[in-house]
Amino acid sequence: MACRLRVDVRQAQRDAGLVGGVEGRLPGGAAPSYDVRSEAPREAETFGTMRSRLETTGLLDIADKLDAGIRLDLDDGTRLFACPDLLAVGWLANREREKRHAGQTFFNHNIRIEATNVCVASCLFCSFARLQPGDDGAYTLSLEEVWDKLRARQHQSITEVHVVNGLHPDLPFDYYLELLRGLKRIRPDVHLKCFTAVEIAFFADLYGRTDEQVLTELMAAGLDSLPGGGAEVFAERVRSKLCHDKCGTERYLDIHRTTHRLGMRSNVTMLYGHIETAEERVDHMLRARALQDETGGVQAFIPLAFHPDNNQMRKLPAPTAADTLRVHAVARLMLDNVPHIKAFWVATGVETAQTALWFGVDDLDGTVQEEQIYHMAGARTPAALTTDDISRLIRVAGREPVERDTLYNVVSMSA
Numbered sequence: 001m002a003c004r005l006r007v008d009v010r011q012a013q014r015d016a017g018l019v020g021g022v023e024g025r026l027p028g029g030a031a032p033s034y035d036v037r038s039e040a041p042r043e044a045e046t047f048g049t050m051r052s053r054l055e056t057t058g059l060l061d062i063a064d065k066l067d068a069g070i071r072l073d074l075d076d077g078t079r080l081f082a083c084p085d086l087l088a089v090g091w092l093a094n095r096e097r098e099k100r101h102a103g104q105t106f107f108n109h110n111i112r113i114e115a116t117n118v119c120v121a122s123c124l125f126c127s128f129a130r131l132q133p134g135d136d137g138a139y140t141l142s143l144e145e146v147w148d149k150l151r152a153r154q155h156q157s158i159t160e161v162h163v164v165n166g167l168h169p170d171l172p173f174d175y176y177l178e179l180l181r182g183l184k185r186i187r188p189d190v191h192l193k194c195f196t197a198v199e200i201a202f203f204a205d206l207y208g209r210t211d212e213q214v215l216t217e218l219m220a221a222g223l224d225s226l227p228g229g230g231a232e233v234f235a236e237r238v239r240s241k242l243c244h245d246k247c248g249t250e251r252y253l254d255i256h257r258t259t260h261r262l263g264m265r266s267n268v269t270m271l272y273g274h275i276e277t278a279e280e281r282v283d284h285m286l287r288a289r290a291l292q293d294e295t296g297g298v299q300a301f302i303p304l305a306f307h308p309d310n311n312q313m314r315k316l317p318a319p320t321a322a323d324t325l326r327v328h329a330v331a332r333l334m335l336d337n338v339p340h341i342k343a344f345w346v347a348t349g350v351e352t353a354q355t356a357l358w359f360g361v362d363d364l365d366g367t368v369q370e371e372q373i374y375h376m377a378g379a380r381t382p383a384a385l386t387t388d389d390i391s392r393l394i395r396v397a398g399r400e401p402v403e404r405d406t407l408y409n410v411v412s413m414s415a
C-alpha cells in the first residue's frame with residue numbers, strides 16, 4: 001500500500017541536535033527530503049518484513065481487514081489491546097494516520113477558562129471540584145474576571161477559548177449566556193468551545209429547559225462548538241462506579257447528536273487508566289463510532305490519561321507511556337470515521353504526546369494556557385506551551401506542524 005508520508009528527516013535530526021552543520025543540504029539551503037513513494041523496493045521490503053511480524057503477533061487478519069476497508073469489531077479491538085507487540089499495533093495505526101493526514105500534525109492557539117470549580121457531582125477521579133461554594137479551594141469567577149482572562153491576551157493570536165466548569169447549583173443561566181456574549185464582544189473572531197454535554201444536561205435540569213433549548217440559547221449567545229469532556233467511560237458498570245450522579249451515556253450521546261443537528265461540531269473524550277477493562281475501552285470507541293456514523297459531527301477523539309493525585313482514586317497508579325501509546329493507536333484503528341485523534345499533551349506528558357505522533361495521533365490540542373483540572377490532579381506538564389514550542393516538538397518528532405483553528409481550517413503551515 002502506498003504511503004504518502006513526506007518527512008524532512010535531516011531537518012528533524014538537526015532540530016533534535018542529532019546532526020550538526022549544513023552537510024546534506026541541497027543547493028539553495030533546502031534540506032533533502034525522504035519520500036517513501038519513490039522508494040518502492042524499500043517499501044516492499046519493509047512491508048514484507050512487517051507482514052511476517054504481523055503474522056507472528058497474530059494481527060495479520062486485522063491488517064488485511066484494514067487494507068480491505070473492513071471495519072474492526074469488538075474482538076479485533078480487544079486483541080489489539082492484548083497484543084504484546086506494541087510497535088506492530090503502532091505501525092498499523094500509523095498507516096491509518098498517514099492515509100488521512102500524511103505527516104501533518106495539527107494544533108491550535110487556545111486558552112482554557114474554568115470559571116468555577118463548585119460542583120454538585122461527586123466523580124471519584126476529580127481533583128478539581130469542590131462541593132460547596134464555601135469549601136476550601138472553591139472559587140467562582142465574576143464575569144469581569146472571566147473576560148479579563150481574554151482581555152489580558154488581546155495581543156496574542158488566540159483562535160479558541162475552551163470553557164469547562166463545575167456543576168454550580170446557584171448560578172443563574174444568564175451567567176453563562178453573558179459569559180459567552182462578553183467573550184465575543186472582546187474577540188468576535190474567537191471560537192467558543194464551551195460546556196461539556198454533562199454541563200448542558202445540568203443546565204437543562206436546573207433551569208427547566210430541554211437540552212435542545214439550552215444549546216439553542218447558548219448558540220445565540222455565541223457558543224460555537226462543544227468540547228468532549230464528561231464522556232469518561234460509556235460502559236454502565238464503570239460509569240455507575242465513577243460518576244453515578246451526572247448525566248448518563250445515552251444523554252451524553254444524545255446531546256452531541258443534537259449539537260450536530262443544530263450545525264455545531266464536537267469532540268468525544270475517553271478517560272482511561274483506572275478501573276476500565278480493554279473491552280470497555282473498545283466498547284466506548286464503538287459507541288463514539290456509531291454516533292459519528294449517524295451525524296458526522298465529531299471532529300476529534302481524545303483519550304484522556306487518568307491522573308491520580310488529590311482525588312478519591314489516588315491509590316491507583318497513573319497509566320504508563322506504553323498504555324497511552326496503545327490507547328491512542330487503537331483509537332485510530334477503531335474510529336475509522338473520526339478525522340482526528342488528539343493527544344492532550346497536558347494529560348499524556350509532552351514526550352509521550354510527541355511519540356504518539358507515530359502511533360495514530362495527528363493532533364496535539366493547543367497551547368492550553370490556564371489549565372487547572374490536570375494540574376490539580378498532579379500533572380507535571382508545563383502550565384502552557386507557545387505555538388513555537390509546539391511546532392518545534394512536532395518538527396523534532398519528524399512531523400509537519402500545522403496551526404489550525406477549532407474547525408481545522410489552516411491558520412499557518414509554517415508555524
Ligand code: V47
Nearest residue numbers: 125126227228229230267269271305306307344377
Ligand atoms: O471530563 C477530570 C477529565 C475532562 C481528571 O474537547 C481527568 O478538545 C484525568 O474534556 N485525571 C475535562 N482526567 C477535559 C476535557 C478535554 C480536554 C482536552 C481537550 C478537550 C476537547 C476536552 O477531564 C473530564 C474528565 O474526563 N478529568 N479529572 C483526572 N484526575
